[in-house]
Each structure stands twice: as structure tokens, then as C-alpha cells.
Amino acid sequence: MSSKKRQLALNVFLHRFGHHPEAWRHPSSTDNGRPNLAWWIKAAKLAEAAxxxxxxxxxxxGRSGEVTPQTGRSPQNYQFEPFTLLSAIAAVTEHxxxxxxxxxNYDSPYHVARKFTSLDHLSGGRAGWNVVSSFGDHAAKNFGISEPRSHEERYERAAEFIAVTKALWDSWDDDAFDQPDRQAGAFYKPSSGHPVNHHGKYFTSExxxxxxxxxxxxxxxxxAGNSETGLEFAAREAEMTYAxxxxxxxxxxxxxxxxxxxAxxxxxxxxxxxxxxxxxxxxxxxxEAQDRFNELQQLVDVSNVSFGGFDLxxxxxxGPLPDLPYQADANGKGRFQQQLDLARRENLSIRQLVLRFRVSRGHLQAIGSVKTVADTIEQWFVERGADGFNVVPPxxxxGFEDFTRLVVPELQRRGIFRTEYEGKTFRENLGLNRPANPRDTRIA
Structure with missing residues (x-):
């Protein structure tokens, strides 16, 4: 256990218009739906400045082939592919x-290992991988995958995927290419390479x-995962969870x-x-904060509600949420159970559940003054409900500009959030150890 003072971690996760499902309709939203690199760069620079x-x-x-009035109501999924976007952002940020x-489910370990290695070097050691194993019908059809995959199988497959990817990252010693011997004509020492020879249940890589x-x-x-399988996966593999x-x-x-x-x-x-x-x-x-939130809530349409794949x-x-059959292999079954428990515990109507859970995507809502928001963050941090937060502006x-302008300085004043970056890499700033290469024969 580290003796270093515990420090709040702050992440930001942005949708193009905000996480509230009707944010794109708010009067403050004036942009269209075309990809806009300048917008993302401005947001990343704002986050880094904070x-x-x-x-x-x-x-x-993955998208459904259906184009209907209902599908035309949501702008959320139309944005840049992550690697191309983050490569551009890496060039204009430092920390x-x-x-x-x-x-x-839709990639291969070798391909992912190459892309993340490239991003890590482009950014000077700032890459992170959010491992997702959801398996929706629409995405599967986009990729021509017809066979179903159970909840357990998806996690088992993801574990092997990570193992192969790590083996590929470890296929060279850290300093394999640092000292080319030009006189001898040796670009690297053969002993610094460690070929992968993996033949597993789901993947083969040589x-x-x-x-x-x-x-x-x-x-x-x-x-991110709240199910029993997801928790066990996180305990074994994850260095950060988006809960x-x-x-x-x-x-x-x-x-x-x-x-x-x-342990x-x-x-x-x-x-x-x-x-x-x-x-x-x-x-x-x-x-004032509640009034702003109410403006968003008044835009919510509850005429076409689905829940866990069920049309309501x-x-x-x-009226109350109807009895629904349990779906053992459903995507996001942890979130499904959270919503179900909340509705039953507080006797919520369908409308109330939508306004309570769906608009915040199941996350903690902090609506109020700087003191109100900072008190909530500090309490959760001090009482070990969280090591930090993934800020999801509605x-x-x-919404994000207000958070960086008002809340961050207060957290810094309270001494629980940094005023400057201390490390050079993403790991160093989070206080995470750098993994040694287990295949390096020079390591005792």
C-alpha cells in the first residue's frame, strides 16, 4: 500500500452535446451534428488546464439499419472514432x-496492441484502454457476426484478449531499440525480442x-461493469473503473x-x-442550478420508453414499472438491475424512473452551488465511496466550463485535488505502478 497522500482523480467523459438525452435541444446548444475537431480540442485543453x-x-x-422518426431523435452516437480523435488531441496537449x-468483440489483439502502442508513444505515455465487451445485435450485424455470445463468454473472451495484447506489448524489452550498434550493423539484440506463440480458446497469435x-x-x-462477472473482471484486470x-x-x-x-x-x-x-x-x-436542470428535464420525451430491451x-x-423477466445474458445487466431496484425501492412510476435514472445514465447527480457540489465530492472521496469521479456534464x-471554473478551484482549496501535474505519464499522475516486462530475461 502506498504511503503517498491519497488524491482525488478527475476524469471527463463528453458526449457531443452533453449526457442529458435532450441536451442537443437546449437553447445553449447551437452547433450541428457534423464532426468538429476544433470543439474536441478546445474541450481537451480546458480539461488539461483544470x-x-x-x-x-x-x-x-454499430448502428441499426432502421431510419425512423424515433431513431432520428438522438444525436449521441455520431462522433469521431477514438484513436483518430485522441491522436489529434495528443498533439496539442502534454499531461x-x-x-x-x-x-x-469487434477487433483483434494484434490490431489493438499496435494502436495503443502507437498512441502511447505519440502522447508521451498518456494512453488508456477502456475495455468493453458488450455485444449488441445491431453492432454484430454491422460486423457480420451471427453467433450469439453469452455474458460469461464475453468476459472470458475479453480476458484472453487482454492477455494476448499484453503478451504482444511484452514482446520487446523496454530498451530494445534504444542503442543501435551502427558499427556492428546490429539494430537490436536478438535476445531483446520475445515472440508470442498463443493458441487459446478464442485467439491465435504468433x-x-x-x-x-x-x-x-x-x-x-x-x-465499467456492475455485474458479478464484471466485478471479478475488474478486480483482476482493471486499474480504473467507470462505475x-x-x-x-x-x-x-x-x-x-x-x-x-x-488481494x-x-x-x-x-x-x-x-x-x-x-x-x-x-x-x-x-x-439557479436547479432551475438550469429543470430546463433540461422539461425537454424529456417519455412517449417511447424502453427498458432492458422491453418496449414500454x-x-x-x-404507472408503475411492470414485471419484467430477468435476462441472464443481457448487455448492461448490472445497470438493468440498478434501475429495477431503484424503481421497486422508491415505488417510482415509469416517468419518474426516466427522470431519475435515464437522464443521468444511472450516475450520481450533484445539482447546486459550488459548496453543495464540492461537499458531495469530498464526502464520497473521504468516506471511500470513490477514489475520484468521471464527470459527465449533462x-x-x-456545463463543463462551469465545473472547471467553479468546482475545481474549490477542490484545490480544500487540498484534495492537484494544482499541478506531478508525473510525466498517465500512470504516474494516477499513482499507478508501471508494469515490468515479465518476459525480459534480465529481470530477476
């Missing part, structure tokens, strides 16, 4: 970590990665549960950062 740890880019891969989402080992050893491994919890009690239970699983894998608790999502609307006063449009939105750009 000393954020992470700029997090999701990838909701902030750059996390790209990659789904293990050979060497055609790029030096990442600066960080491995990019930081990020994962969801709407109460401190639930967050503390998740935190203790996850950290308590790490059996030989891992220290401080080598995994638990960062729940935080949906923030902050203003000079509690009332035939039910009274002001509307943009003002």
Missing part, C-alpha cells in the same frame, strides 16, 4: 491521460509486435466489494481507482 487526470472517449460502435474505448513496448509498459486499463451509483451507501458497498477482491490476484487496493460517474449542474446558488410504450408512463459547453 488539471484533470483523464480525457475519456467512448465508442458506441492529460487519453482513454480510448475498444470493444473486444510473432512480434512491430513497434517498441509502450512507454507506460501497458496503457492504463479501464473497465455508477446514485447513493453513498451503494457506492461504499461497491467500493469495498471490488477492492476486497483484489487474491496479488494486487494492492491503491492500484485500482474507482471513479463513479458524476452528473453535475453547478451555479452560483442551489436554486403501451404502458401508462405515470449539457455542453457551459
Amino acid at each position: 488539471k484533470f487526470d483523464t480525457f475519456f472517449v467512448a465508442d458506441f460502435i 492529460i491521460g487519453l482513454v480510448a474505448t475498444v470493444n473486444t 510473432g512480434l509486435l512491430d513497434y517498441p513496448r509502450p512507454i507506460q509498459g501497458y496503457p492504463v486499463i479501464v473497465q 455508477s451509483a446514485q447513493s453513498l451507501e451503494v457506492a461504499k458497498a461497491y467500493y469495498a466489494n471490488l477492492k476486497g477482491r483484489m 487474491k490476484y496479488g494486487r494492492d487496493e491503491d492500484q485500482l481507482k474507482v471513479t463513479p460517474g458524476l452528473s453535475v449542474v453547478v451555479a452560483e446558488s442551489d436554486q 410504450s403501451s404502458y401508462d408512463v405515470d 449539457y455542453l459547453p457551459q
